Amino acid sequence: MYRMLLAAATAGAIILTVPALADDDDDRGRRGDDHHTRVSAVTHAATKAECGACHIAYPAGFLPAASWRKMMGDLDNHFGESAALDEATRADIQAYLVSHAGRGSGAPQRISELRWFVDEHRDEVSRRELARAGSWANCGECHRGAERGYFDDD
Amino acid sequence: MKYLLIVPALLIATPALAQSTSPSDLIQRYSAEAGRAADAGRGKSFFLANHGSGKPDTPSCTTCHTKNPRSAGKARTGKTIDPLAPSANGARLTDLAKVEKWFRRNCDSVLGRSCTAGEKADVVAWLASQ
Numbered sequence: 001m002y003r004m005l006l007a008a009a010t011a012g013a014i015i016l017t018v019p020a021l022a023d024d025d026d027d028r029g030r031r032g033d034d035h036h037t038r039v040s041a042v043t044h045a046a047t048k049a050e051c052g053a054c055h056i057a058y059p060a061g062f063l064p065a066a067s068w069r070k071m072m073g074d075l076d077n078h079f080g081e082s083a084a085l086d087e088a089t090r091a092d093i094q095a096y097l098v099s100h101a102g103r104g105s106g107a108p109q110r111i112s113e114l115r116w117f118v119d120e121h122r123d124e125v126s127r128r129e130l131a132r133a134g135s136w137a138n139c140g141e142c143h144r145g146a147e148r149g150y151f152d153d154d
Numbered sequence: 155m156k157y158l159l160i161v162p163a164l165l166i167a168t169p170a171l172a173q174s175t176s177p178s179d180l181i182q183r184y185s186a187e188a189g190r191a192a193d194a195g196r197g198k199s200f201f202l203a204n205h206g207s208g209k210p211d212t213p214s215c216t217t218c219h220t221k222n223p224r225s226a227g228k229a230r231t232g233k234t235i236d237p238l239a240p241s242a243n244g245a246r247l248t249d250l251a252k253v254e255k256w257f258r259r260n261c262d263s264v265l266g267r268s269c270t271a272g273e274k275a276d277v278v279a280w281l282a283s284q
Contacts, residue, residue: 054230137231
């Protein structure tokens, strides 16, 4: 009973924190239980190529529209580096990310600081594993299908 | 009739190659812009130097690319960066837009300013000589 309540509470927390990612009605967002997490991978070629150069092209549903607008408006200072793009490409990518964004309040920037991310990884990833990956941005180190939107627990 | 099929095939295949330039073209282009010859030795010093005038996390080219351009590097995210030396990675320095994009970003990150045409000529000359 306790486990069921805990599971329900966890599911509730995830739905509350990442409502957009719990959208089962279309192919956007997150699906399944904790062990078969499926999100829509980026399909937009420019986003895939440009965002995917230094890390995976994170699914647009991971952040709300305000986050993407803020991030794409400050590419000269992208987490400590310049990720500047020519204006046409920048605008094209922003339009894609905003139109496929998740829901949520504010304009959070670091996906790895979102509540659901922290909850999913806290007890799963050791310091050694994180060091091997290099950073939380290197999803593919553990999630082999990350590029395709599969974030199963491996 | 055969030719009709070959033409569209070429149109499709060409963009994927993106062979818009070459190391020697780049050296020529940047040297002309700088008004002086490229100097591989100077490019090496520039590449290996600890500039520290840009963003704190990226004081040098070597922060991500390592000191050996024939080796793979590692982005701060943990992702592998293919070698910069054309001898180790044939795709390197063959796409002008890509070269310009990364010089723009990385000079800003490492130096806090744009690289001069002379600096680009020197670095490309050094990478091409490796």
